[in-house]
Amino acid sequence: MILPEPLEILIEELNKLPSIGRKTAQRLALHLLKSQKEDISNLVNSLISMRDNIKICSKCFNVSVDDECEICKSPKRDNSVICVVEEVSDVIAIEKTNEFNGLYHVLGGVLSPLSGKDAASLKIDELVKRVSNSNIKEIILALNPDTEGESTALYLAKILKRFNIKITRIARGLPIGGDIEFADEATIGRAVLGRIILE
């Protein structure tokens, strides 16, 4: 059976989303088909509202409804510390901890020659400009602890060296609730090297 065209097109569109395969797309489309028309309209309206109202903050490249995001605008935040992250989802994850009160800078990825991401395609120039134009005391590099994240951190550290500010990297070690016995050697090694003095 060739599916009715509107259904087929919807399945194709859903299939384009990350981690949505053809079977899942079909299941979602058939679920929507059985839903109330009102529910579909709600989804449609939320997509349109997101498309038309969400901007990228001109300062830190986080999501925002205005030109500057809530975090950049807030008078309560410490604007002498910038936490550099890969994606907006990392901002959300760090904000959830309530452990950080500074500003962010979303790079939009990490250096990755294999997938064609070079320094020019990331917001590195913008970061350098922010550091040179305002009174920044510390840059925290909160990039993923993988090869690309590590090399991007080293690259940024080298570039930012000339400003004579504190450059830090978030700690590597055992995750909370983790078990030494089952952790991999690299993680245990980093945890030992990065030990902190208690008394």
Next chain:
Amino acid sequence: MILPEPLEILIEELNKLPSIGRKTAQRLALHLLKSQKEDISNLVNSLISMRDNIKICSKCFNVSVDDECEICKSPKRDNSVICVVEEVSDVIAIEKTNEFNGLYHVLGGVLSPLSGKDAASLKIDELVKRVSNSNIKEIILALNPDTEGESTALYLAKILKRFNIKITRIARGLPIGGDIEFADEATIGRAVLGRIILE
């Protein structure tokens, strides 16, 4: 951080879809945010087109753009055989096999007292009407081989008995590519009972 409202609402809407949890919804929303506006518009338009153009076939309750679906309208189909299935997704699955050339009847579920599905909420009356009004020779019950599917099949067989037509059920047995050693006892038992004569 409280997310910008349009983004938060979109995440909530996506989260309502089956098998899309909060984290996946957030990932999909951030992916859409990074997409071209045109891609979002394509998704929006496909949802609207599906909502406004897809109907349910008045005869077999399959998906359709017209009052009657492509299968019911086709002059090439054998309209003396009706295959009874649970959902539209089962029609798609059986059509893909190219092994069936009759008509369908989508019940819209199976009898399930626990989830409040009784005979009146399924398209059983409509099936009985179809059988009594047209020249049907065989009803194939293609319901899932679980408790609810089996009991619905028995219920339908009992109701349709008075029409003196052939009532069949799709075969249970070992799946193609399966291994006798690793199949469960119930499946092997059914495969032995349902054995067919080769010579």
